Amino acid sequence: MRGYKIFAGSSSINFAKEVCKILDVPLAKADIKRFSDGEISIQISESVRGRDVFIVQSTGVPSNDNLMELLIMTDALRRSSASTITAVVPYYGYARQDRKAAPRVPITARLVADMYETAGINRVVTIDLHAGQIQGFFNIPVDNLYGSVTFETYIKSKNLKNPIIASPDIGGVARARYFASRMGLEMVIVDKRREQANESEVMNIIGDVEGKDVIMIDDMVDTAGTMVKAASALKAKGATSVMACATHGVLSGKAYENLEKGELDELIITNTLTSQPHKKIKVLSVAPLFAEVIRRVYHNESVNSLFL
Numbered sequence: 001m002r003g004y005k006i007f008a009g010s011s012s013i014n015f016a017k018e019v020c021k022i023l024d025v026p027l028a029k030a031d032i033k034r035f036s037d038g039e040i041s042i043q044i045s046e047s048v049r050g051r052d053v054f055i056v057q058s059t060g061v062p063s064n065d066n067l068m069e070l071l072i073m074t075d076a077l078r079r080s081s082a083s084t085i086t087a088v089v090p091y092y093g094y095a096r097q098d099r100k101a102a103p104r105v106p107i108t109a110r111l112v113a114d115m116y117e118t119a120g121i122n123r124v125v126t127i128d129l130h131a132g133q134i135q136g137f138f139n140i141p142v143d144n145l146y147g148s149v150t151f152e153t154y155i156k157s158k159n160l161k162n163p164i165i166a167s168p169d170i171g172g173v174a175r176a177r178y179f180a181s182r183m184g185l186e187m188v189i190v191d192k193r194r195e196q197a198n199e200s201e202v203m204n205i206i207g208d209v210e211g212k213d214v215i216m217i218d219d220m221v222d223t224a225g226t227m228v229k230a231a232s233a234l235k236a237k238g239a240t241s242v243m244a245c246a247t248h249g250v251l252s253g254k255a256y257e258n259l260e261k262g263e264l265d266e267l268i269i270t271n272t273l274t275s276q277p278h279k280k281i282k283v284l285s286v287a288p289l290f291a292e293v294i295r296r297v298y299h300n301e302s303v304n305s306l307f308l
Helices: 012-022 064-078 108-121 130-139 148-157 170-183 225-236 257-259 287-299
Strands: 005-006 031-036 040-044 054-055 084-089 123-127 142-145 163-167 187-196 201-208 213-221 242-249 266-270 283-284
Touching: 005 012, 005 287, 012 054, 012 064, 012 283, 012 287, 031 064, 040 064, 040 130, 064 084, 064 108, 084 287, 108 130, 123 287, 130 142, 142 148, 142 287, 148 170, 148 213, 148 242, 148 283, 163 170, 163 266, 170 187, 170 213, 187 225, 213 225, 225 242
Parallel strands: 005 054, 054 084, 084 123, 123 142, 163 187, 163 213, 213 242, 242 266, 266 283
Antiparallel strands: 031 040, 187 201
């Protein structure tokens, strides 16, 4: 085997170090700097000729800088004769605009996919894309992992008396149903109407939550407005407790204020993005999952079998 190397962009250095520790490989060296005008300068500090290379980089805030850093590092590795380049993107930025939901708007998820391929990326490994169909925007293999497997052990450790799974909106039903099936639990749906980005109004609860410990499942939590309003609606219908599991803790705007004042009892997120400590937030690591997937990709083993 030619061997592989793992590089990290600025947004995911600690995450990449954790992955490397699990795999017992050193984190490869790259010199990432800025020119005086803010342009990104990258130099690969060791030979990658003929190697399979993995770049770990979330494209969250600052999204533009992190995305460009990933593309520039890819170009540097391609020109350094790397055999294959796999982008390990714990958080895939610009995924929320995945269709033309209104006239004269872009489809940024597709635009970013084209940029990945043009730069020279041969494969993408990510987790909980905002919409599964984004995989179809690529002409290269995409492994979209399920973050819900990371939440299972933690939820079971809570020993909830009467748990039930909830989808915080209609669009997340498939994700919630998958998790409910794995846990052997029933499911309810929070039906809401979104008037504009980052704002939502809960309309109705589809299902019975009286006396239940509700576990909401979503791909991300941004301002936490949806989660908090859903928690209020669920408790108004008789829910005993409400916790939420979201793979990506974007937590922008008034997120922490909303969590502080809202009726959501606990928010469980993963470390795909960096978040501030908060009494209601529990952070779980998905580095072990990504480490195993990197190992399987390199050895041409099945990734899907992890989630069966």
